[in-house]
Amino acid sequence: MKRAAAAVVPLLTALTLAGCVGTAGGPGTATPSSSPSVTSTNPANPTPPVDNATADPVPEAGTDSQAAAIDTAEKAVAAFARPDLSYDEWINGLYPYLTQAGAAAYEDTDPARVPVRQVTGAGTILPASTEVALIVQVPTDAGPYNVSLSRPSTEAAWLADRIRPTEG
Amino acid sequence: MAEGKSTAGVLIVATPLVVVASIFALVLLFMTAGGSAAACSGGAGTVDPAKVPTEPVAGYSGEQLTNAALIMNAAVPLGLDRQAQVIGVMTAMGESSLRNIGYGDDINGVVNPDGTPTCSLGLFQQQWCLGSWGTRDQVMDPTYAATQFFTRLAALPDWQTLEPTIAAHKVQRNADPYHYEKFFDAANQVVTAIAGDAASGGGCAGNGSIVYPLGPGFNMTDDYGPRVIDIPGASSWHPAVDLQHWPNNCKDQIYSISDGTVTYIGGIQLTIKSPDGWSASYLHMKLSDISVAVGDTVTAGEPIALTGNEGPSGGCHLDLRINKEGTTDPAIASLKAGEDLGGPSTSYGFVNPEEFYQAFGMVLCQPESCRRP
Numbered sequence: 127m128k129r130a131a132a133a134v135v136p137l138l139t140a141l142t143l144a145g146c147v148g149t150a151g152g153p154g155t156a157t158p159s160s161s162p163s164v165t166s167t168n169p170a171n172p173t174p175p176v177d178n179a180t181a182d183p184v185p186e187a188g189t190d191s192q193a194a195a196i197d198t199a200e201k202a203v204a205a206f207a208r209p210d211l212s213y214d215e216w217i218n219g220l221y222p223y224l225t226q227a228g229a230a231a232y233e234d235t236d237p238a239r240v241p242v243r244q245v246t247g248a249g250t251i252l253p254a255s256t257e258v259a260l261i262v263q264v265p266t267d268a269g270p271y272n273v274s275l276s277r278p279s280t281e282a283a284w285l286a287d288r289i290r291p292t293e294g
Numbered sequence: 295m296a297e298g299k300s301t302a303g304v305l306i307v308a309t310p311l312v313v314v315a316s317i318f319a320l321v322l323l324f325m326t327a328g329g330s331a332a333a334c335s336g337g338a339g340t341v342d343p344a345k346v347p348t349e350p351v352a353g354y355s356g357e358q359l360t361n362a363a364l365i366m367n368a369a370v371p372l373g374l375d376r377q378a379q380v381i382g383v384m385t386a387m388g389e390s391s392l393r394n395i396g397y398g399d400d401i402n403g404v405v406n407p408d409g410t411p412t413c414s415l416g417l418f419q420q421q422w423c424l425g426s427w428g429t430r431d432q433v434m435d436p437t438y439a440a441t442q443f444f445t446r447l448a449a450l451p452d453w454q455t456l457e458p459t460i461a462a463h464k465v466q467r468n469a470d471p472y473h474y475e476k477f478f479d480a481a482n483q484v485v486t487a488i489a490g491d492a493a494s495g496g497g498c499a500g501n502g503s504i505v506y507p508l509g510p511g512f513n514m515t516d517d518y519g520p521r522v523i524d525i526p527g528a529s530s531w532h533p534a535v536d537l538q539h540w541p542n543n544c545k546d547q548i549y550s551i552s553d554g555t556v557t558y559i560g561g562i563q564l565t566i567k568s569p570d571g572w573s574a575s576y577l578h579m580k581l582s583d584i585s586v587a588v589g590d591t592v593t594a595g596e597p598i599a600l601t602g603n604e605g606p607s608g609g610c611h612l613d614l615r616i617n618k619e620g621t622t623d624p625a626i627a628s629l630k631a632g633e634d635l636g637g638p639s640t641s642y643g644f645v646n647p648e649e650f651y652q653a654f655g656m657v658l659c660q661p662e663s664c665r666r667p
Binding site: 168169170171173174175176177178179180181182184185209225226227230231232234235236238239240241252253254255256257258259260261272274276277278279282287288290291292 | 399402404405412460463464467468469470471472511513515516532533534536538540541543553554555556557558560561562563565567569570571573575577578588589590591603605606607608609610611613615617619620622640643644663664665667
């Protein structure tokens with residue numbers, strides 16, 4: 127924390143001078159132990175809100191969408207399951223099936239350490255699939271793999287965020 | 295900001311403004327990337343490996359805790375912080391269960407592209423035969439091995455803002471980038487126990503993959519489960535938690551609690567599905583106060599909407615509900631859902647958000663800052 131603390135002090139000073147402190151306040155984890163003293167005196171809402179809402183179910187992915195997702199997932203695992211390739215060949219074979227986040231995570235993988243050699247059966251869609259995000263489970267010689275797929279719209283191609291062993 | 299000032303004044307102000315602007319950009323970076331970083335507090339001082347706890351911590355004991363202490367100490371001369379110590383211990387848990395093992399993946403048939411066996415050894419399973427990690431004896435020396443790990447971690451320009459598992463993966467070059475995630479909480483417990491500073495607030499607030507949906511200081515106005523309501527027609531089972539700041543409970547910034555894809559926007563609701571399969575729904579907002587669209591990729595801590603009072607609601611607040619259906623995360627799959635607790639059909643799949651946060655080593659409604667219903 128030394129480095130972060132050193133950065134934060136002038137930072138807060140500068141923000142105070144700029145009158146911007148009140149606008150700060152990101153996600154809860156940004157301030158682990160330094161925040162509570164202020165909030166121990168949280169005022170209580172005298173009339174807490176009544177909430178009687180029911181959540182809408184998110185529609186399941188259609189048959190065509192599911193079939194396209196299974197196809198992509200199987201191809202992604204097949205491209206992943208090439209520990210025999212050099213790094214460059216391996217990642218270039220895998221990139222076409224990866225989202226940006228997927229590419230950022232898997233480009234640091236050493237293909238020699240991938241325990242999978244081949245896809246051994248058809249992929250299946252896990253429950254709670256949606257038209258833009260779902261998970262396909264693909265059987266391999268190293269056990270089942272879960273492929274998390276997403277796409278920005280129903281017109282776009284499915285791409286993989288994660289390719290992980292179920293016993294990860 | 296310089297309105298009404300003379301040109302000279304603007305010029306004088308200009309330089310600090312550039313500094314302030316870049317600092318502010320840095321704050322925005324912290325705020326958005328803050329979701330991905332592990333927020334840790336407490337010192338990173340030297341500990342005595344001979345005086346580790348005698349009782350097991352998170353299932354680790356004896357030699358394993360001694361090795362954790364040696365890893366923690368290796369971070370100190372490099373000027374690294376508590377977060378690095380936890381990442382080091384997390385990584386060794388994922389590689390060797392904190393045992394200084396004299397074998398590696400090669401016994402499972404893992405080979406290099408040229409067919410030669412790999413040569414991973416020790417706490418961090420470093421491949422001594424590649425030449426760059428040290429000699430065989432060196433990678434079996436816990437302090438040497440940990441120093442190698444930390445030197446490479448610290449050389450990553452963004453290691454502090456990356457999810458810890460991704461930072462570890464960049465050093466280790468494992469097959470699975472997310473392999474280390476499930477060890478973070480245990481590593482944090484082990485480091486806190488060895489440092490002995492739990493009472494003074496030492497530790498990490500979560501692994502960075504999950505964050506809180508509102509800024510610090512919110513209250514919980516209703517919790518999960520059966521409830522008594524004296525309003526005709528009101529539901530007697532609440533598959534959610536209600537959160538709000540008070541006052542200033544309207545148009546309050548809501549953050550995505552995880553990475554994911556926006557799967558649904560409609561009525562008063564926004565739903566985001568995690569790559570681990572579970573979904574988080576956020577309710578009662580005006581659709582015009584939702585700042586993302588279906589199909590968008592979001593990251594943990596990203597602003598997604600503002601709180602509202604739409605639908606059957608008695609005041610602006612956030613209704614957060616988490617559905618475990620389709621999850622691939624065993625810790626979430628094992629949580630009880632509405633159907634296990636006698637809830638109505640509308641509660642099926644919905645788990646207690648407080649238990650959900652506990653599964654990540656976090657407390658949703660922290661006693662010192664959050665009023666309970």
